[in-house]
Amino acid sequence: MTRSESLRTLKESVFDLVVVGGGATGSGIALDAASRGLKVALVEKQDFSEGTSSRSTKLVHGGVRYLEMAIRQFSRVQYNLVRDGLYERGLFLKNAPHLAHPIQLVTPVYRWWQLPYIYAGLLIYDLLAGNRGLGRSRLLSAREALRRYPMLKAEGLKGGVLYYDGQFNDIRMNISLVLTAQKYGAVASNYLEVVHLDKIDGRISGVRVRDRLEGEDFHIRCKGVVNATGPFGDGLRQLDNPDALPLLQVSSGVHLVLDRRFSPPDTGLVVPRTEDGRVLFILPWEGHTLVGTTDEKSDVSSHPEATEGEISYLLRHLRATFDLDVTRSDIKSAWSGLRPLVFDPQTADTAKLARDHYVELSASGLLTISGGKWTTYRKMAEDTVDQAISAFSLSPVHDCLTAGMTVLGGEGDMGEVRRALISNRGVSDTTADHLVATYGNRALEVASLVKSGFPGELVDGHPYLEAEVIYAVREEKAVRLMDVLHRRIPLALLDRRATGHALGRTLNLMAAELTWDEGRQSQERAEAERRLADGL
Numbered sequence: 001m002t003r004s005e006s007l008r009t010l011k012e013s014v015f016d017l018v019v020v021g022g023g024a025t026g027s028g029i030a031l032d033a034a035s036r037g038l039k040v041a042l043v044e045k046q047d048f049s050e051g052t053s054s055r056s057t058k059l060v061h062g063g064v065r066y067l068e069m070a071i072r073q074f075s076r077v078q079y080n081l082v083r084d085g086l087y088e089r090g091l092f093l094k095n096a097p098h099l100a101h102p103i104q105l106v107t108p109v110y111r112w113w114q115l116p117y118i119y120a121g122l123l124i125y126d127l128l129a130g131n132r133g134l135g136r137s138r139l140l141s142a143r144e145a146l147r148r149y150p151m152l153k154a155e156g157l158k159g160g161v162l163y164y165d166g167q168f169n170d171i172r173m174n175i176s177l178v179l180t181a182q183k184y185g186a187v188a189s190n191y192l193e194v195v196h197l198d199k200i201d202g203r204i205s206g207v208r209v210r211d212r213l214e215g216e217d218f219h220i221r222c223k224g225v226v227n228a229t230g231p232f233g234d235g236l237r238q239l240d241n242p243d244a245l246p247l248l249q250v251s252s253g254v255h256l257v258l259d260r261r262f263s264p265p266d267t268g269l270v271v272p273r274t275e276d277g278r279v280l281f282i283l284p285w286e287g288h289t290l291v292g293t294t295d296e297k298s299d300v301s302s303h304p305e306a307t308e309g310e311i312s313y314l315l316r317h318l319r320a321t322f323d324l325d326v327t328r329s330d331i332k333s334a335w336s337g338l339r340p341l342v343f344d345p346q347t348a349d350t351a352k353l354a355r356d357h358y359v360e361l362s363a364s365g366l367l368t369i370s371g372g373k374w375t376t377y378r379k380m381a382e383d384t385v386d387q388a389i390s391a392f393s394l395s396p397v398h399d400c401l402t403a404g405m406t407v408l409g410g411e412g413d414m415g416e417v418r419r420a421l422i423s424n425r426g427v428s429d430t431t432a433d434h435l436v437a438t439y440g441n442r443a444l445e446v447a448s449l450v451k452s453g454f455p456g457e458l459v460d461g462h463p464y465l466e467a468e469v470i471y472a473v474r475e476e477k478a479v480r481l482m483d484v485l486h487r488r489i490p491l492a493l494l495d496r497r498a499t500g501h502a503l504g505r506t507l508n509l510m511a512a513e514l515t516w517d518e519g520r521q522s523q524e525r526a527e528a529e530r531r532l533a534d535g536l
């Protein structure tokens with residue numbers, strides 16, 4: 001469905017639900033509701049996953065750190081969080097097999113007493129995962145820890161503990177959720193901002209949206225509105241009721257991307273305790289090394305910037321962890337994401353706020369979902385849609401189907417897709433691996449574009465293809481330059497300089513597809529350059 005077709009349907013129809021926010025939470029809700037047979041609209045004021053959902057650590061996890069808190073504080077909330085997270089981790093890996101996979105993680109240990117302590121914690125983690133476990137945790141000698149993660153500081157190393165979690169591609173998962181929701185009948189559009197909640201006799205009856213591309217306002221009629229705007233949640237709640245007390249405390253988490261020499265291709269590292277008592281991950285990701293994250297109280301912003309203080313913090317920990325020198329010039333990209341944490345006035349430390357989710361129904365019928373994490377997006381969606389059905393007296397055709405639903409691209413045997421790419425489409429082994437890991441069985445459609453006029457690579461040193469730009473525009477709702485360069489392929493997250501080099505070619509391809517005039521092209525270029533200079 002093209003954007004103008006979506007806009008026409010949004011103006012003409014009456015929906016069961018308008019879901020506001022096209023990140024993990026909103027896209028998951030749109031998919032859940034549409035697949036139950038409800039009539040659903042999904043509106044996003046920027047691009048899908050432009051908020052927090054493209055800026056995660058990309059782990060599908062129960063949360064080892066929450067388990068430690070559960071045990072130390074006898075906290076049922078934290079315990080449930082880990083148990084639910086591990087259950088959802090299993091479903092996530094099953095339902096998005098091309099986008100998520102198990103990863104082994106090494107925790108280095110420099111004090112003898114920590115070995116049994118960490119090992120015991122991870123055995124409980126395995127136990128809670130039950131038959132959805134990804135592999136057994138085990139103790140490593142110092143020599144084996146170094147063999148698995150050779151960059152580690154060797155001096156004083158006593159050993160390590162190896163355990164398993166999941167890793168995934170957040171931007172691709174987000175767009176897959178949107179497209180799967182569309183397959184089930186949801187009408188989804190990016191660049192539509194909800195600027196007003198329409199009411200009849202004090203009850204919400206629709207929304208007024210501003211089309212941020214065309215500058216036009218229009219109304220969408222519906223029975224219920226779901227506020228899934230993540231860190232912006234309080235803004236929409238206060239549009240509904242100016243006296244609503246804040247529900248959220250927002251905290252910023254920064255990641256750095258370094259090149260591949262800082263991590264082995266198949267193993268991540270967990271620094272179990274940073275100087276402020278947190279956990280730090282150093283992970284192989286998309287042929288690079290991902291390092292994160294920080295946790296600082298923050299204001300809400302559409303394009304949060306990584307501050308000097310946050311970057312220095314991460315570099316300092318890298319230097320303390322590695323025998324390799326790490327300098328600022330090793331950083332290929334840095335970005336910040338905002339955690340939407342449910343407010344607890346008793347807790348000043350944002351790292352200690354529970355990552356559980358919370359659903360609230362206002363007097364006029366705004367259903368707000370806050371908190372949670374990427375791993376549990378499906379469960380959050382199920383809970384929210386259950387509550388929406390009763391709050392707005394909706395009549396679904398089915399019960400929730402998402403526990404057994406594969407997202408678009410994930411159906412079938414990926415080995416066969418890979419073989420077909422190589423033997424029928426003449427694609428190289430490396431390109432086949434990249435396409436399968438990005439598009440699943442839809443890789444064949446991308447490969448057809450390679451054959452029909454878009455054979456080139458986008459930029460040296462990265463696997464991304466011109467054909468992917470065309471596919472993003474034709475099939476994946478990309479309408480702006482950075483939609484492609486940041487959120488259909490993760491180039492801007494990985495490598496700012498390479499993104500600068502790919503900009504001109506991507507602009508030309510998009511301009512031809514979308515018939516952009518000179519003015520629009522300059523506007524797109526200027527906006528992309530601003531994002532690369534100031535923060536994604």
Ligand SMILES: Cc1cc2nc3c(=O)[nH]c(=O)nc-3n(C[C@H](O)[C@H](O)[C@H](O)COP(=O)(O)OP(=O)(O)OC[C@H]3O[C@@H](n4cnc5c(N)ncnc54)[C@H](O)[C@@H]3O)c2cc1C
Binds near residue numbers: 056228231253376
């Ligand atoms: C640093 C960091 C690391 C993380 N790592 C992990 C991890 O490894 N694993 C994990 O499971 N979770 C992780 N999380 C948590 C996870 O990323 C978030 O819980 C999740 O992405 C939140 O999604 P969301 O849809 O609620 O918010 P968002 O992704 O921010 O989406 C909300 C959307 O609403 C839109 N919006 C706002 N106002 C309006 C409006 N008026 N009209 C229309 N649209 C609007 C915004 O533009 C935005 O796109 C991490 C979070 C952070 C910050």
